[in-house]
Amino acid sequence: IQLKVIKGVDDDDGQEQQVSTPRSINPISEETLKVLFQNISKEFGLNSPRISGRLLNDKSGKVFTLNTGGNKNTKKIHDMSTVGLKVARTIANLQGYQGKEKSNILVKNYRAPADFCPYATKPYCDFSYPYRNSDGSCNNKYYTWWGMSESPFKRILHPIYDDGLNAPRRRSIMGRGLANPRKIAMEIHHSLDMISHVTNMFPHFGQFLDHDLTLTALTSDEDGTPIKCFCHNQDSDCYNIPIPLEDHLNKDQRCMVTPRSSASFKKFNCELGHREQINLLTHWLDLSQTYGNNLKANLELRMKYGGLLNSSVVRGMKRDYLPFVVDGSCPNIPDGQPCFKSGDIRVNQNSLLLSLQTIWLREHNRVALILHKINPRWNDEKLFQEARKIVTATYQHIIYSEWLPILVGVKVAKLYGLLPLNQGYFNRYNYKLFPNVANEFSTAAMRFGHTLVRAAVLKADQNYRPFANSSFHSIIFKPVSAFQRGGLDSYLRGCLIEPSLRYDANVVDHLNHHLFEGLNKESPTKRFSLPALNIHRGRDHGLPGYNHYRALCGLNYARTIDDLFNIPVHIREKMKRLYEHVNDIDLFTGGVSELPIEGGVVGPTFACILAKQFRDLKFGDRFYYENGHDHVTRLSYRQLDEIRKSTFSRILCDNTDIMFVQRNAFLRNNFQTNPLISCHNIENIDYNAWKDLSY
Numbered sequence: 001i002q003l004k005v006i007k008g009v010d011d012d013d014g015q016e017q018q019v020s021t022p023r024s025i026n027p028i029s030e031e032t033l034k035v036l037f038q039n040i041s042k043e044f045g046l047n048s049p050r051i052s053g054r055l056l057n058d059k060s061g062k063v064f065t066l067n068t069g070g071n072k073n074t075k076k077i078h079d080m081s082t083v084g085l086k087v088a089r090t091i092a093n094l095q096g097y098q099g100k101e102k103s104n105i106l107v108k109n110y111r112a113p114a115d116f117c118p119y120a121t122k123p124y125c126d127f128s129y130p131y132r133n134s135d136g137s138c139n140n141k142y143y144t145w146w147g148m149s150e151s152p153f154k155r156i157l158h159p160i161y162d163d164g165l166n167a168p169r170r171r172s173i174m175g176r177g178l179a180n181p182r183k184i185a186m187e188i189h190h191s192l193d194m195i196s197h198v199t200n201m202f203p204h205f206g207q208f209l210d211h212d213l214t215l216t217a218l219t220s221d222e223d224g225t226p227i228k229c230f231c232h233n234q235d236s237d238c239y240n241i242p243i244p245l246e247d248h249l250n251k252d253q254r255c256m257v258t259p260r261s262s263a264s265f266k267k268f269n270c271e272l273g274h275r276e277q278i279n280l281l282t283h284w285l286d287l288s289q290t291y292g293n294n295l296k297a298n299l300e301l302r303m304k305y306g307g308l309l310n311s312s313v314v315r316g317m318k319r320d321y322l323p324f325v326v327d328g329s330c331p332n333i334p335d336g337q338p339c340f341k342s343g344d345i346r347v348n349q350n351s352l353l354l355s356l357q358t359i360w361l362r363e364h365n366r367v368a369l370i371l372h373k374i375n376p377r378w379n380d381e382k383l384f385q386e387a388r389k390i391v392t393a394t395y396q397h398i399i400y401s402e403w404l405p406i407l408v409g410v411k412v413a414k415l416y417g418l419l420p421l422n423q424g425y426f427n428r429y430n431y432k433l434f435p436n437v438a439n440e441f442s443t444a445a446m447r448f449g450h451t452l453v454r455a456a457v458l459k460a461d462q463n464y465r466p467f468a469n470s471s472f473h474s475i476i477f478k479p480v481s482a483f484q485r486g487g488l489d490s491y492l493r494g495c496l497i498e499p500s501l502r503y504d505a506n507v508v509d510h511l512n513h514h515l516f517e518g519l520n521k522e523s524p525t526k527r528f529s530l531p532a533l534n535i536h537r538g539r540d541h542g543l544p545g546y547n548h549y550r551a552l553c554g555l556n557y558a559r560t561i562d563d564l565f566n567i568p569v570h571i572r573e574k575m576k577r578l579y580e581h582v583n584d585i586d587l588f589t590g591g592v593s594e595l596p597i598e599g600g601v602v603g604p605t606f607a608c609i610l611a612k613q614f615r616d617l618k619f620g621d622r623f624y625y626e627n628g629h630d631h632v633t634r635l636s637y638r639q640l641d642e643i644r645k646s647t648f649s650r651i652l653c654d655n656t657d658i659m660f661v662q663r664n665a666f667l668r669n670n671f672q673t674n675p676l677i678s679c680h681n682i683e684n685i686d687y688n689a690w691k692d693l694s695y
């Protein structure tokens, strides 16, 4: 299979371009457009208590939801964008277009008037500031909002919504309804535990990394909690998964309630067009899961002394933990038990993720302390920002040198220019590259990790002797596990010796049949199905079918399901029973059903989507650690050489009591190619390269 380097529809397309005169026969004047916005927003009730506060929703009780929802700002973006979508539909109808993609193209030439554009103000920037902004803004000097938190995702392919603009993809291209996502999850994504060549650290680092990049806002109330959906309600922002008849495990519920993802205009200039979704996080690889996604969050996480991040000291424990918090972000923890805080709200979701979040906090504080010793005259701000810059550079180096070549294979990594250089600066920074995370990445490809997660996780002692095997369910939202027998180190050691499950369509029962079971007795949903959610979310976002991406990536454009030569026959047979047409196959399902690419973990279609995203995040990031383009922000030659020594095994050695580890922590240890070695033999960074000679 020969993959090709792909471009997306949102790449290089003049993001801030002036809107040209509509090409339609009867263009709508600005005056008429304004009146349309005014009338429709009145009709919709924008700013009225009903819409703003959703008084129709019952607010009693705390209901456990999938993620945090959104906030006041995403609620405003959602409401205004919903008006924008209604105006777009009206214009398309006025011009006689009922069709799908056509509506999208037609309305592209109109913009929401300033009063109706939630993104009207662009970030103010000071380009002499040498560090990243916490909210990701001002990275690109021309398009200052690019990569900013609470901004829209981009698209690799134009979406296919049922009405061309907004309605979830519910229909087969043959006209009838698509198969129920839960049914597909039961038939194609049932469990089958086959192990892979990577360690369990590989997918869990992937989840940690994802929490730097994506958190899709859900439709929320003013207070940021997702709107309450019930199986019977008609709210157009509730898009529930009905339980199919044959689902005997879920006889006690009628549906899995799922608010739609929050709506947004697709660009900051509020040009009309399809419904886009909002990323609550900065789109960059900037360790925002540790440092927060805006200045306020960042300041709350900082100790404001010595450049340190807040941490908690626990009696009897040698090392720091994340700060404790009592804010209800851990569902159902008994009184008195701690719950942890970090830059990403999902930190407590499982004990492996919590372990990784903890060691990156420790790494920051470790580096800040070293810098303080080397540069005693630096103040808190300087120490904090320099430590953040170093730790983020280390993290990016680990991703591009160790993790990605395993994920997509060295060949694809080379094709997409992902591998770091051995020396010197990278000089291919491209300010025209729109770096934002692609919807296809967050809603399908990066979810590949769901198929690698094991049903149980091993705990191992100092000598890597396993001493417990906890079911995955028992480590979900169990922050107290940080202090129980062997603590976080034992989970990390377990991850280093156990292989993950293989990349295939199979997902373990805990995620497929029992996700978040028993976490909230008041919720109308007793349990979720993660693969069903992935499929459903893809339809909510109007992701085109898998076949379109396959073709884009250089595979064959299949005419029938039998043409999908790199999907095992037994899965194709199931697909034939579930999907009427090959173009109906959902991107998540098609992607994870592919056989892995040579030398990589994932199949070729996901390899291509993932590689493209990491390419955009490298070539489009002014602060990418190897970038020599910017004299204000770049590392010195000597510092860069030091950062290039970073490995994930070194991070583990420095921030846990692990004494020996395989050289590449993402691959299983092997006497010849990846031997276990003492931490003493793993190269260290010499931080004297940061000695400030100006004092």
Ligand code: HEM
Binding pocket: 066, 067, 203, 204, 205, 206, 207, 210, 214, 215, 216, 217, 350, 441, 442, 443, 446, 447, 448, 449, 450, 453, 511, 530, 533, 534, 537
């Ligand atoms: C360890 C167990 C895991 C659990 C319980 C879990 C659970 C979830 C849930 C509930 C969602 C939201 C689904 C939705 O409503 O659309 C989600 C989204 C996601 N997950 Fe996982 N996940 C796990 C592991 C992973 C791993 C290992 C990866 C990647 C290597 C991953 C990548 C993602 C991504 C990219 C999203 C979309 C995030 C967003 O944009 O909101 N997850 N996961």
